[in-house]
Amino acid sequence: MKKLLFLIICLFALLIGTYPIIYVFVDHKNTFLNSKSSEVLGNIVWKSAFFAHIIFGGISLFIGWRQFGPKFRHMHLNLHRIIGKVYVMSVIISSIAGIYIGFYANGNAVSATGFIFLGLIWLITTLTAVAQIRKGHILNHQQLMTYSFACAFAAVTLRLWYPLLVKITEDPSFSYMIVAWLCWVPNLIVANFINKKMQNITSPKNG
Numbered sequence: 001m002k003k004l005l006f007l008i009i010c011l012f013a014l015l016i017g018t019y020p021i022i023y024v025f026v027d028h029k030n031t032f033l034n035s036k037s038s039e040v041l042g043n044i045v046w047k048s049a050f051f052a053h054i055i056f057g058g059i060s061l062f063i064g065w066r067q068f069g070p071k072f073r074h075m076h077l078n079l080h081r082i083i084g085k086v087y088v089m090s091v092i093i094s095s096i097a098g099i100y101i102g103f104y105a106n107g108n109a110v111s112a113t114g115f116i117f118l119g120l121i122w123l124i125t126t127l128t129a130v131a132q133i134r135k136g137h138i139l140n141h142q143q144l145m146t147y148s149f150a151c152a153f154a155a156v157t158l159r160l161w162y163p164l165l166v167k168i169t170e171d172p173s174f175s176y177m178i179v180a181w182l183c184w185v186p187n188l189i190v191a192n193f194i195n196k197k198m199q200n201i202t203s204p205k206n207g
Helices: 002-017 019-025 044-068 070-075 077-102 109-134 138-152 154-169 172-182 185-202
Strands: none
Touching: 002 019, 002 044, 002 154, 019 044, 044 070, 044 077, 044 138, 044 154, 070 077, 077 109, 077 138, 109 138, 109 172, 138 154, 138 185, 154 172, 154 185, 172 185
């Protein structure tokens, strides 16, 4: 069951990681951009931030899952480090861009705050994870990267939750306000559960 869940996560990460490619082949009126006002679309800073967010967010999602296999880490440590550096740089760019475009989020201040908080937590957990590994604190690094990837995986859970919420509420605006939080808060709760299990496994047994 554990391997099956990991496989499902990997497949979703790979699938949504390639999502930005649709903007090359699909008319923008049939994408998320169609929901934005002409004023926002005319803002070159916003548009640059949007594409930076989805492109580098896609990269982080596409490669991030590979870092969590202990066998892979032990057998390919140098590759693990290379992927890690690419992941971190992608997160820095995508999260900062995401924080910026969060201020222009559809809906109201509730949805905007949700996405801004997501970007901040994603950036902070990733940079702190880097600081921890430089100090040699491997477990702390692994746990923080679990939180980081949980934030990256919000791109997947958003696309799973949103159509379901729209179907239930029949209100796209209200659904978007909810999904701005629902796409990442449960992810972090799951990451916390995983980290607690990891802590129990690595902690020395009493007695």
